[in-house]
Amino acid sequence: MVERAMESCAFKAALACVGGFVLGGAFGVFTAGIDTNVGFDPKDPYRTPTAKEVLKDMGQRGISYAKNFAIVGAMFSCTECVVESYRGKSDWKNSVISGCITGGAIGFRAGLKAGVIGCGGFAAFSAAIDYYLR
Amino acid sequence: MDPLRAQQLAAELEVDMMADMYNRMTQACHRKCVPPHYKDAELSKGESVCLDRCVAKYLEVHERMGKKLTELSLQDEELLKRMQQGTGTT
Numbered sequence: 001m002v003e004r005a006m007e008s009c010a011f012k013a014a015l016a017c018v019g020g021f022v023l024g025g026a027f028g029v030f031t032a033g034i035d036t037n038v039g040f041d042p043k044d045p046y047r048t049p050t051a052k053e054v055l056k057d058m059g060q061r062g063i064s065y066a067k068n069f070a071i072v073g074a075m076f077s078c079t080e081c082v083v084e085s086y087r088g089k090s091d092w093k094n095s096v097i098s099g100c101i102t103g104g105a106i107g108f109r110a111g112l113k114a115g116v117i118g119c120g121g122f123a124a125f126s127a128a129i130d131y132y133l134r
Numbered sequence: 135m136d137p138l139r140a141q142q143l144a145a146e147l148e149v150d151m152m153a154d155m156y157n158r159m160t161q162a163c164h165r166k167c168v169p170p171h172y173k174d175a176e177l178s179k180g181e182s183v184c185l186d187r188c189v190a191k192y193l194e195v196h197e198r199m200g201k202k203l204t205e206l207s208l209q210d211e212e213l214l215k216r217m218q219q220g221t222g223t224t
Contacts, residue, residue, distance in 0.1 A: 009179075084178070084179050084180040084183075085179060087180060088167070088180055088181075088183050088187060089169075089184065090178040090179065090180035090181060091169075094180070134173065
């Protein structure tokens with residue numbers, strides 16, 4: 001019964017959400033270290049930012065990226081599981097279809113063309129990852 | 135033939151039939167649902183869903199065919215009985 005719960009779509013989506021959150025947090029903290037623009041004072045451009053400011057920026061960036069990654073991961077995992085359950089097969093087409101749905105849903109908020117580009121891009125990305133993993 | 139022996143024979147036939155049906159069902163559903171790639175030892179979600187559906191359909195088909203067959207054989211039996219009664223009276 002535990003195995004059946006672990007195989008369910010909801011559990012997979014939750015797992016992807018948590019994984020995405022952790023990965024997004026790490027990525028956000030890392031990016032904050034590279035692409036820093038904290039504590040810039042126009043009157044004193046060579047001032048070094050305080051540790052508090054840097055940490056606050058890292059935290060904000062980390063949380064923001066973490067939330068985005070978590071949502072995208074959960075959406076992708078959920079749609080892939082649903083598509084796989086519907087088709088009854090497990091091949092590469094599942095990730096491509098769910099990648100298109102996820103990318104399209106994310107991009108659709110910025111208009112139809114962005115939705116189409118998002119669909120194509122995410123589907124290609126999913127296909128590449130799938131090809132590498134299989 | 136005494137009724138106990140008849141019952142035993144019927145039970146043996148039933149067991150044989152069930153075993154045969156199980157074997158055929160396993161073979162058919164495995165051929166249909168599990169492609170011979172074997173990159174992973176565990177059944178994926180798509181494969182297990184396909185197997186569930188395959189078994190359900192197979193058993194339903196088996197049940198319906200059995201009912202239809204008993205219906206037809208009953209019809210044949212009645213026809214035979216009527217013919218026998220007809221030849222008996224003449």
